Amino acid sequence: xxxxxxxxxxxxxxHTDGHxxxxxxxxxxxxxxxxxxxxxxxxxxxxxxxxxxxxxTGAQIVLGNTYHLWLRPGPDTIAAHGGLHGFTKWPRAMLxxxxxxQAFSLSGPGPGRTSEPRKLVAPSExxxxxxxxxxxSKHFLSPEVAVEVQGKIGxxxxxxxxxxxxxxxxxxxxxxxxxxxxxxxxxALAAPRPAKQALFGxxxxxxxxxxxxxxxxxxxxxxxxxxxxxxxGGFSVGEPIARMYETLSEVAHTLDAERPRYLMGVGTPKDxxxxxxxxxxxxDCVLPTRNARNGQALTRFGKVAIKQARYATDMLPLDPACTxxxxxxxxxxxxxxxxxxxxxxxxxxxxxxxxxHFYGELMAGARRAIEEGRYAAFCSxxxxxxxxx
Numbered sequence: 001x002x003x004x005x006x007x008x009x010x011x012x013x014x015h016t017d018g019h020x021x022x023x024x025x026x027x028x029x030x031x032x033x034x035x036x037x038x039x040x041x042x043x044x045x046x047x048x049x050x051x052x053x054x055x056x057t058g059a060q061i062v063l064g065n066t067y068h069l070w071l072r073p074g075p076d077t078i079a080a081h082g083g084l085h086g087f088t089k090w091p092r093a094m095l096x097x098x099x100x101x102q103a104f105s106l107s108g109p110g111p112g113r114t115s116e117p118r119k120l121v122a123p124s125e126x127x128x129x130x131x132x133x134x135x136x137s138k139h140f141l142s143p144e145v146a147v148e149v150q151g152k153i154g155x156x157x158x159x160x161x162x163x164x165x166x167x168x169x170x171x172x173x174x175x176x177x178x179x180x181x182x183x184x185x186x187x188a189l190a191a192p193r194p195a196k197q198a199l200f201g202x203x204x205x206x207x208x209x210x211x212x213x214x215x216x217x218x219x220x221x222x223x224x225x226x227x228x229x230x231x232x233g234g235f236s237v238g239e240p241i242a243r244m245y246e247t248l249s250e251v252a253h254t255l256d257a258e259r260p261r262y263l264m265g266v267g268t269p270k271d272x273x274x275x276x277x278x279x280x281x282x283x284d285c286v287l288p289t290r291n292a293r294n295g296q297a298l299t300r301f302g303k304v305a306i307k308q309a310r311y312a313t314d315m316l317p318l319d320p321a322c323t324x325x326x327x328x329x330x331x332x333x334x335x336x337x338x339x340x341x342x343x344x345x346x347x348x349x350x351x352x353x354x355x356x357h358f359y360g361e362l363m364a365g366a367r368r369a370i371e372e373g374r375y376a377a378f379c380s381x382x383x384x385x386x387x388x389x
Contacts, residue, residue, distance in 0.1 A: 005228040006198040011260050015371045019253040019279040022370040025260050027156040028196045029085060030093040032060045034260065035276045035366050037359045038095060038284040043068050044078075044088045046356070047289050048349045051090045056325065057353060058360025061093035063284045066150055066158075067102035071132050071139075075152035083154025094155035095284075097264075098146040098202075101164055103130040103139075123163060123180070143187040151193045159231065160188040162202040167239030174206040177234075178215050185219055189227065198228035200262060206234055207243045209250040220256040230255050231262035232280070236271075245274055253279035269298065269362055269386065273379045276366050288359050292351035295340045298358045302386050304333065306347075311337045324357035326350040 008028035015022035025032040039046045039054055042065040046054045054062065064084050069075070081087040084094055127142030143161045150158035161184050163177040181204045188199060201219040205211035212232075219230060232252065235244050248263070252275065255261045262282035263275050272283050288298060297304040299319040304311070314333035318326060326336075331350065339347035362382070369378035 005226055007195040009198050009228055011229070011258065013257070015373075017370045017373050017375040018277065020276050020366070020370045020375045021279060021281060022367050023260070023281060025093075025281075027061075027093045027198070029091070029156055030060055032093050033367060034281040035272075035363055035370075036060055036282055037272065037363050038063045038282065039289065039356055039359075040065070040284055040286045041088070041090075042286075043072075044084065046352070047293065048345070048352050049356075051088060053325070053349075053353055054090070054356065055092065057356035058364060059092070059356060061095060061156075061282075062090060064088075064094055064096045064153065064155055065102060066096045066099035066146065066153065069096075069153055070099055070149050071134055075149050079152040079154065083152075085154065093157070095157040096150045096153055096155040096159065098159045098161040099141060099149065100146065100161045101265075103128070103141055125180070125183075127161070143184040144191045147188050147191040147193050147199070151197060154194065154197070156196075157198045157200060157229070158193070159200050160185050160202055160227075162204060162233055164204065164234045164237065165206060167206060167234075167237045169206060171208060171211075174204070174208060174211060178204045178211055182215065182218055185222060185227075189222060189225055200229040200231050200260075201227035202231045202233040202264070203251075203255065204234045205251075207239050207247045209247055212247065212251040213254050216251070216255045220259070227259070229260040229262060229282075231264050231282075233264045235263065236266050241271075248275055248278045248280070251278075255279070269359070270383060272359075272362065273366065273382060276370075277375065277379060288355035289352045292355045293348050295347075295351070297351055298355050300358075300382070300385055301388065306333065306337045306340050306351075308337075318354055319358075322354065322357065322361075324354045326354040 010026040013021050013023040023034045025034055038061050039059050041062045044064060078084055078087045127140055129138055129140050131138060146161040162181040165173050165177045185201050203212060203216045203219060205215050216230060219227060252261060260281045261279060263280045265285055266283060267285050295306045297318045304318055311333040316333055317330055336347055365378060369375045
């Protein structure tokens with residue numbers, strides 16, 4: 001099946017294995033093989049790495065953060081460079097979030113008043129006003145403003161503005177968030193945007209499967225114009241992991257089969273493998289690079305917390321079978337621990353390269369397994385190796 005919508009876009013599923021899907025997403029800047037993981041480039045860069053280094057990990061699409069790029073350096077500056085591709089020199093596909101989550105979570109008093117409690121601004125029907133975490137300035141974000149700002153930033157894919165309630169919210173709060181997200185979805189679709197930029201809708205509903213399914217159907221039915229893809233938002237916001245898994249199992253595979261499915265802000269290798277099995281195609285998360293900067297490497301045999309004393313004389317690389325720029329050179333765990341304990345910046349770069357390479361290999365392995373019709377076995381074998389004592 002092929003579903004072109006925005007100019008230069010197409011989506012085609014090539015293989016299925018249960019609910020897991022192997023597919024191709026064509027954008028104006030790249031053909032992205034799915035399932036895929038998107039490294040997070042919050043400020044227009046994946047922390048510590050050049051675009052060539054990010055590409056070397058197998059990444060085909062990266063995520064930019066609208067909230068941060070809007071506040072600094074500003075969308076007009078980015079647009080003057082030809083958009084985020086020209087600004088950052090990333091040659092492949094890009095996606096930007098709406099900025100709403102960060103505006104909610106980071107809004108509050110600016111620098112110099114950090115002793116005051118942060119006060120989140122409740123959304124109105126039109127949008128919401130938030131306070132910049134940089135200088136305390138006020139900004140208004142609406143569905144139309146989110147589309148306009150992302151249009152100037154110019155990534156291949158932008159996201160609608162949505163309402164993301166905390167994972168512990170009662171049903172009535174979630175129902176109101178779902179309803180308002182739908183109203184904002186209609187406004188986002190009606191707003192002008194560049195012809196070569198896709199727009200994804202965001203399915204809310206917390207861990208209420210019936211609300212999730214109904215919302216997915218509602219967003220999929222909007223067709224003048226339609227969304228180019230559907231995302232599952234509002235997960236990993238405080239709900240128990242087991243409940244998230246249960247909800248994904250009931251909901252993900254029911255999203256429109258002719259559009260890519262994106263699980264936002266999730267997560268661990270186990271989360272990704274589980275979610276692929278439920279029908280999810282795309283992921284993003286800061287975990288691999290954030291954990292790298294905290295001295296944690298993710299390997300086929302589990303986590304390596306490099307500051308542990310047992311690695312002080314360990315001559316092995318992080319993963320002898322890994323071909324990343326860190327392991328291929330043969331840097332020993334002892335050397336990497338020395339760098340980390342000495343606060344040398346090099347180790348943060350090496351760990352970031354390694355972790356993103358690990359995620360890239362995980363996705364490549366998942367794609368091969370789906371093609372071969374052995375995805376369940378691949379998951380079991382991979383997780384058993386990672387969780388072995």
